Amino acid sequence: MDLAKLNDRGLVLVGAGKMGGALLDGWLARGLDPASAHVIDPKPDPRWAARGVNVNADPPADPAVLVLAVKPQMMGDVLPTLAAWGQGRTLVVSVAAGTRIKTLESSFPAAPIVRAMPNTPAAIGQGITAVAGNARADAAAMDLAAALMGAVGQVVQLDDEAQIDAVTGLSGSGPAYVFHLIEALAEAGVAVGLPADTAMTLARATVAGAGALALSGDETPAKLREAVTSPAGTTAAGLAVLMDPDAGLRPLIARTVAAATDRARELAQ
Numbered sequence: 001m002d003l004a005k006l007n008d009r010g011l012v013l014v015g016a017g018k019m020g021g022a023l024l025d026g027w028l029a030r031g032l033d034p035a036s037a038h039v040i041d042p043k044p045d046p047r048w049a050a051r052g053v054n055v056n057a058d059p060p061a062d063p064a065v066l067v068l069a070v071k072p073q074m075m076g077d078v079l080p081t082l083a084a085w086g087q088g089r090t091l092v093v094s095v096a097a098g099t100r101i102k103t104l105e106s107s108f109p110a111a112p113i114v115r116a117m118p119n120t121p122a123a124i125g126q127g128i129t130a131v132a133g134n135a136r137a138d139a140a141a142m143d144l145a146a147a148l149m150g151a152v153g154q155v156v157q158l159d160d161e162a163q164i165d166a167v168t169g170l171s172g173s174g175p176a177y178v179f180h181l182i183e184a185l186a187e188a189g190v191a192v193g194l195p196a197d198t199a200m201t202l203a204r205a206t207v208a209g210a211g212a213l214a215l216s217g218d219e220t221p222a223k224l225r226e227a228v229t230s231p232a233g234t235t236a237a238g239l240a241v242l243m244d245p246d247a248g249l250r251p252l253i254a255r256t257v258a259a260a261t262d263r264a265r266e267l268a269q
């Protein structure tokens, strides 16, 4: 999207921590005017002020978008302070895990509201965000939300807000699983004889390259895996361990995503 469209009325970001900060980095890199961006955060990173973003000072009364990126546990304290923005002209976008549209509606009864679940690769324009809107989020509001999140990666529209918990368990938390895969690959490389820095370089580039290849064409991940796997070769030996139906990656990842999804449901308020 042309983020310049937001530059007239402004964007207010409440909570510029890891996720809010990653989004703001992405938006600023893609044309959001720092002078139209307003951060509210008790301990803001000095880099926002250094880049010309308004920090904790005179946010507009009628911004185009209010983005909520505080921890779900903070929402109860934060929402009552923001009610003035819920008059209907401002699109409210919450990226919080757990916090339900119903809860947001009790603070912003007149507002179009979109729940969005992004992930941190948004900072480099390679995030993916799932979105679900309330009844007041008409086509124009959903378009604005999709454009906002689309500026920092792909966007998936959900039919049902309840699916956001599963999205949180998969792609919201997912970058952490992949970073841990890099750590595990590097440690395994050291265990089979590589220097630590070489192993980390190989692990990082292997995951990044495989990810880029998986996104680059129409081949399924299964086909791409098969293309690496020579009959009776090295990959087949490795995959025999990794694809063990009981002790391999599939049941482990299934438990991982289920645990994260369950936690999102527990955080529900």
Ligand SMILES: NC(=O)c1ccc[n+]([C@@H]2O[C@H](COP(=O)([O-])OP(=O)(O)OC[C@H]3O[C@@H](n4cnc5c(N)ncnc54)[C@H](OP(=O)(O)O)[C@@H]3O)[C@@H](O)[C@H]2O)c1
Pocket: 014, 015, 016, 017, 018, 019, 020, 021, 040, 041, 042, 043, 069, 070, 071, 072, 074, 077, 078, 095, 096, 097, 098, 117, 118, 119, 120, 172, 173
């Ligand atoms: N991190 C992710 O990968 C990710 C992905 C998808 C969604 N999310 C969602 O994004 C939200 C933020 O998560 P996070 O990981 O970015 O956490 P975080 O790094 O702790 O960011 C939250 C920010 O909000 C600030 N804050 C606290 N009280 C505030 C208040 N009253 N008004 C304004 N700002 C306030 C915090 O400041 P202090 O640090 O000083 O308390 C912090 O800078 C959560 O709801 C989470 O579910 C995160």
